[in-house]
Amino acid sequence: xxxxxxxxxxxxxxxxxxxxxxxxxxxxxxxxxxxxxxxxxxxxxxxxxxxxxxxxxxxxxxxxxxxxxxxxxxxxxxxxxxxxxxxxxxxxxxxxxxxxxxxxxxxxxxx
Amino acid sequence: xxxxxxxxxxxxxxxxxxxxxxxxxxxxxxxxxxxxxxxxxxxxxxxxxxxxxxxxxxxxxxxxxxxxxxxxxxxxxxxxxxxxxxxxxxxxxxxxxxxxxxxxxxxxxxxxxx
Numbered sequence: 001x002x003x004x005x006x007x008x009x010x011x012x013x014x015x016x017x018x019x020x021x022x023x024x025x026x027x028x029x030x031x032x033x034x035x036x037x038x039x040x041x042x043x044x045x046x047x048x049x050x051x052x053x054x055x056x057x058x059x060x061x062x063x064x065x066x067x068x069x070x071x072x073x074x075x076x077x078x079x080x081x082x083x084x085x086x087x088x089x090x091x092x093x094x095x096x097x098x099x100x101x102x103x104x105x106x107x108x109x110x111x
Numbered sequence: 112x113x114x115x116x117x118x119x120x121x122x123x124x125x126x127x128x129x130x131x132x133x134x135x136x137x138x139x140x141x142x143x144x145x146x147x148x149x150x151x152x153x154x155x156x157x158x159x160x161x162x163x164x165x166x167x168x169x170x171x172x173x174x175x176x177x178x179x180x181x182x183x184x185x186x187x188x189x190x191x192x193x194x195x196x197x198x199x200x201x202x203x204x205x206x207x208x209x210x211x212x213x214x215x216x217x218x219x220x221x222x223x224x225x
Contacts (some may be wrong), residue, residue, distance in 0.1 A: 006153075006159075017121075022220050031212075032212040034212075034213070034214075036216070041116075042218055042219070042220075043117075043201050043216035043217050043218045043219045044154065044201070044216045046214075046215060049213065060151070089153050089154070093212045098144065098156040098167055098169065099144075099146075099154070099156060099203075099214065100156070100158060101153030101154050101155070102150065102153055104151070104152070105154050108122070
């Protein structure tokens with residue numbers, strides 16, 4: 001019940017494409033859902049986050065779609081660039097003060 | 112505005128040894144969480160410190176311990192190292208209050224146990 005399931009494991013898109021990464025959770029106590037971007041050898045960097053009271057949030061080229069009834073949320077990267085090539089992690093947070101992370105999606109954007 | 116800093120960057124130890132990793136939180140933050148990230152995996156929560164006390168702990172053995180100092184910096188100690196402890200150890204800081212759930216990560220310490 002504490003798991004966050006992330007898919008796909010890896011993704012290859014052409015430059016300008018719109019990669020979509022999906023996450024699903026079970027525990028309805030989760031109330032904050034961030035996405036992190038991680039480059040090799042670096043720590044995760046916060047990209048964008050959403051709370052369950054909204055269905056969509058956009059920040060620059062990054063959009064989160066949230067489906068509370070299905071307990072699913074996804075990250076869309078508009079006009080993807082080779083510099084977006086990285087590993088993306090979704091996470092879920094509850095009042096127990098800790099993040100539960102997904103298993104990660106390795107994205108490669110071809111030039 | 113300094114972000115989260117960690118030291119050392121890399122560390123090599125042998126089985127059975129003990130290690131101490133250090134973290135300074137982002138300026139203005141008062142809470143520090145530690146995570147272990149094995150190669151190809153997502154970060155796994157170890158524990159969180161606030162007001163110099165451990166607030167929450169993940170599924171890690173007692174070999175993993177920590178400390179938070181009055182200036183909010185923190186240490187992670189691992190005793191009796193095992194090969195399986197080889198991982199990237201991440202520190203994340205946050206601020207108790209409205210943005211408690213927004214955590215910022217440091218660059219990590221790469222620990223290799225031989």
